[in-house]
Amino acid sequence: MGRETILKLETLNPIRSFKGRGADFLLRDTEETRAIVCASAGNFGQGLAYVARERGLSVRVFAAKTASPTKIARMRELGARVVVEGADFDSAKEAARAYAEGREECVFVEDGREPRIAEGAGTIGLELAPLRLDAVLVPVGNGALISGIGRWLKSRSPQTRVIGVVPAGAPVMAHSWRSGAPLSTETVRTSADGIAVRVAVAEAVNWMGQVVDDMLVVDEKAILDALRLLRDCLGLIVEPSAAVGIAALADRSIPGGRVATVLTGNNFDPELVGSL
Secondary structure, eight states: OOSEEEEEEOOSSTTSBTHHHHHHHHHTTOOOOSEEEEEOSSHHHHHHHHHHHHTTOOEEEEEOTTSOHHHHHHHHHTTOEEEEOSSSHHHHHHHHHHHHTTOTTEEEOOTTTOHHHHHHHTHHHHHHGGGOOSEEEEEOSSSHHHHHHHHHHHHHOTTSEEEEEEETTSOHHHHHHHHTSOOBOSOOOOSOGGGOOSBOOHHHHHHHHHHOOEEEEEOHHHHHHHHHHHHHHHOOOOOGGGGHHHHHHHHSOOOOSEEEEEEOBOOOOTHHHHHO
């Protein structure tokens, strides 16, 4: 990489991703008794299911027809009721919203809109702040993670640039950040299923506008090359969404001698290993 590069591993936990941080903070000390309804590509659903199970709450997750079979299976193993509906993540989200609407026994939870989810995910920023980094590169899906990390770093390590990374096949959060307004695209097409967002969440776009310094877009070849680099140099296999920060560092000229990126999860399908 030509610089000191720090990797923040968020895979060595029961759900193998960072999503438990926000789910735990959302439901901590809660008096909620209603069933939780959400949409997820897989990791957020696992986080909610894991935390809700310990609090005696039920979870219904809507996942797209294109969702990872591995992630669907793990959500079910953790006790979530998974409904497969919709052509992509945002279609599944609309189905989840429609299901919860009018049902008093349910509450719809939207990742990227709930401040407590962003605050919980942002504890990664609290852990990175003492490292005095020049830049942190963060994979961006619905925007909760980078918003939470950015909020911490701007208050504790203001010299650190907060840079979001999205795949070229799902660029809507980069476009929305640049325009300052939530946008949408007609389709998404990327191996990085965990950040394959088609419709930007307005709240997250607003948060990002306050704390994000730049947004980068990486193509599929760069993501695949980053997956191979992590495998060959560190013996790590992560899901494509987690590798976009490495893809940007390897493919772009980013100022700074000390940088970090977050390896957000490794809930990958077995086929990924054979494709590397």
